[in-house]
Amino acid sequence: MKILFLGDDWIGSNARSMADGFREAGHTVLVVDTTPVALPTRLSPPWVYSKLGRGRAPWVLEALHRRIEAAAAQFRPDMLFAFRTVHLDQDRLLALPAGLHVHYSPDDVSNPYNTTPEYLRREADWDLVVTTKRHNVPELQSRGAKATLFVHSAYDPAWHRPTARRDPAExxxxxxxxxxxxxxxxxxxxxxxxxxxxxxxxxxxxxxxxxxxxxxxxxxxxxxxxxxxxxxxxxxxxxxxxxxxxxxxxxxxxxxxxxxxxxxxxxxxxxxxxxxxxxxxxxxxxxxxxxxxxxxxxxxxxxxxxxxxxxxxxxxxxxxxxxxxxxxxxxxx
Structure with a gap:
């Protein structure tokens, strides 16, 4: 498949590892980094905006959605894979041209910290909601999710492997x-x-x-x-x-x-x-x-x-x- 992958793409992030996992499985993957919205740089204007209780900076959110929409138009994905994109505009994500729309959450989707009212309003419209918490499956089903899947968390062999020590301290x-x-x-x-x-x-x-x-x-x-x-x-x-x-x-x-x-x-x-x-x-x-x-x-x-x-x-x-x-x-x- 051609997969348009949305997630925080900094080195060592689980989202980057998941995107590489899809590539290793034989799919063509295009990543759009959502870090500017999810984790704005400390003391930057978007960070200050969020700390004032105003949510995500709208100008950063708009710029990210334009990048996503441009990527989707050029790439024409078979699947949109959203790695915990609860802070993005759900209407715009679900309107993207893709055969499948999949949302993945690495954390408890019944913990309010891991959701937003905007996400919950459209949760049932995702083709598949994936969770790493087994207890989330019946909870998602009761909330009207179209389809659910439990998968375990994982490790990335690119990072998680035995290494030589760099310090004499033990x-x-x-x-x-x-x-x-x-x-x-x-x-x-x-x-x-x-x-x-x-x-x-x-x-x-x-x-x-x-x-x-x-x-x-x-x-x-x-x-x-x-x-x-x-x-x-x-x-x-x-x-x-x-x-x-x-x-x-x-x-x-x-x-x-x-x-x-x-x-x-x-x-x-x-x-x-x-x-x-x-x-x-x-x-x-x-x-x-x-x-x-x-x-x-x-x-x-x-x-x-x-x-x-x-x-x-x-x-x-x-x-x-x-x-x-x-x-x-x-x-x-």
Whole structure:
């Protein structure tokens, strides 16, 4: 197929990985970058406009839609694939000449943060709505969605693979991901316990004063290959879920093992189905259980690394790359 792909096209973004997955699956893909609307540059006029509570800057939105419409007119796609385009004009998207109109959401579509009134008004008019949250399927159906599909999140082999370390520092435990209220207290407690043997990297962590009083390493966001480099320095890589999205798995579920890191994550039905606890990964349901896992990693580092390799082989062997998700979606269509 000829696919007109709309999504945030910065290096390391999941949208870019999905677009490349469709290309690898044999389709002709034309990408239009939606980043100027979705993530305006900090302190830029569009960013200030949004922070004043006025929504997306209308002049940026209009310019983006003109680029999309010009691309559609020239490219004449068989499918419009919209990667979380809830902030765009739904009427204009659905009016684009394409045989199929597909909307993909990487997050919980029942979380108001991931939708807009404009999107919800036209949700039922998309030919297919794809979600990575299994619980969203009946919710979408009850909202009148024409067709729905659940797919797991994925990893990108271009970025998520074992890499050589770039720093002599080595950490017993680490978390790579955004700072969220439901993660803050547990990360601070772990940092107080493990000190310099712990690293926490991602947006927002440097602003947590209680974390800065510990000797844990605190870093900013890492994307693309930088994520795999960060994983390479950590023995036990924490996979934490987003309670606001009611996650039972996340992108890190696949990215951590694919990068060669030991998956140490929350126990959920999906995690238990994807990886075997005690063989491919370590799962926990309480802080005491996590403490026991980290104690095992400290005393049995070679066994932990062997488990990480089994986890990597399981994720790679079970076909969880973005190209596999692209095939799942086109097969469903």
């Amino acid at each position: 950490y017993l435990v680490g978390f790579i991901g955004a700072c969220r209220p439901d993660r803050r207290d547990s990360m601070v407690e772990l940092a107080r316990t493990h000190g310099s043997a712990m690293t926490v990297q991602g947006p927002g962590w440097r602003r947590v004063s209680a974390l800065r009083t510990t000797s844990a390493h605190i870093g900013g966001a890492v994307y693309g290959e930088g994520f795999s480099v960060a994983v390479s320095a950590v023995l036990a890589n924490l996979v934490l879920l987003n309670s606001d999205n009611r996650d039972t798995h996340t992108c890190r579920t696949f990215e951590v093992p694919a990068a060669g890191g030991l998956f140490v994550g929350e126990r959920t039905d999906e995690h238990m189905a994807l990886l075997e606890d005690g063989r491919d990964c370590r799962l926990f349901s309480s802080s005491d259980e996590l403490d026991d896992i980290l104690a095992w990693c400290r005393t049995e580092p070679d066994a932990a690394r062997e488990m990480a390799e089994r986890g990597r082989l399981r994720i790679v062997g079970d076909h969880h790359a973005y190209v596999d998700r692209a095939r799942e979606m086109t097969d469903a269509l």
